[in-house]
Amino acid sequence: MWAVAFILAAVAGAVAFDGVGDRAGSSGTGDRATRGCEVELSDALSVKPVDGSACAFSIEGIAEAKGFVREVPEAFAREAFGMGVFDEALATEDGTIVGMVGRGSAAESFSRLSSELADRGWAFVESGQAHVGTFVKGSGSYRWLLLSCSEVGELVAVVVQVR
Numbered sequence: 355m356w357a358v359a360f361i362l363a364a365v366a367g368a369v370a371f372d373g374v375g376d377r378a379g380s381s382g383t384g385d386r387a388t389r390g391c392e393v394e395l396s397d398a399l400s401v402k403p404v405d406g407s408a409c410a411f412s413i414e415g416i417a418e419a420k421g422f423v424r425e426v427p428e429a430f431a432r433e434a435f436g437m438g439v440f441d442e443a444l445a446t447e448d449g450t451i452v453g454m455v456g457r458g459s460a461a462e463s464f465s466r467l468s469s470e471l472a473d474r475g476w477a478f479v480e481s482g483q484a485h486v487g488t489f490v491k492g493s494g495s496y497r498w499l500l501l502s503c504s505e506v507g508e509l510v511a512v513v514v515q516v517r
Contacts, residue, residue, distance in 0.1 A: 421447045426454070433494050434514065435470045454512045460485040460503040463510045467501060 417424070426437050427449030437443050440456035456463075464485040468478060476489035476499060485503040496516040504511050 417444055423447055426452055429495050430514075430516065433474065433496050434476075434499060434516065435467055435474075438466075440512065450516055452514045452516075455509055456512075457508055458510045460505045460510055463512055464501065464503040467503070467512065471499065471501070 414424075422444050423446075424442075424444060426443050427445055430445065430449045430452055431437075434452075437454060439458070440454035442456075443452065443454045445452040461484075464487070468487065468489075471489050472478065475491045475494075477491060479488040479490060481487050487501050489499040489501065491497055498517040500515045502513045504513075
C-alpha cells in the first residue's frame with residue numbers, strides 16, 4: 355500500500371484531480387473506497403471524517419476510483435519499458451501516465467531507463483534538470499515522453515507521461 359500512496363502523490367502533479375470518489379468527481383462519502391471520508395488529492399493526500407462518522411478508506415480503492423490500474427499497460431511496455439526492477443506500478447487506464455516505485459537511486463534509474471528508451475528509437479532532449487528528460491520519436495503509438503526519477507530515502511519514484 356505504501357508504494358501506491360507514494361505513486362499517487364508523485365503523479366498528482368501530472369494528473370488533475372477533482373476530488374476523490376467516483377469518476378464523476380463525488381466527494382467520496384458513499385464510495386466503497388472512501389466510505390465516510392472526505393478525500394482530497396492535489397499535492398498531498400488529505401483524508402477527513404465527514405460529520406463525525408467513522409472514516410474508512412483504501413489507497414488502492416482511491417486509485418481504482420480515479421481510473422488507475424496497478425500494472426504497466428502493454429502498449430507502454432512495448433514502446434517505452436516494462437516494470438523491470440520496480441516493486442509497484444500505477445498507471446492511468448489509458449496508459450498516458452505511469453508511476454513506478456522501487457529501490458535504488460534516481461541517477462541509476464534515469465540512466466538505465468534512458469538507455470532502454472534509446473534502444474527503442476527514442477531521442478533524448480535535455481531538460482536542464484537532474485534525472486528529468488524528454489524523449490521523442492517519429493513513429494509509434496507514442497511520440498513524446500517525459501521521464502522523471504526522484505529519490506525519497508532508499509526508494510526511487512519514476513513518473514512517465516506519454517503522448
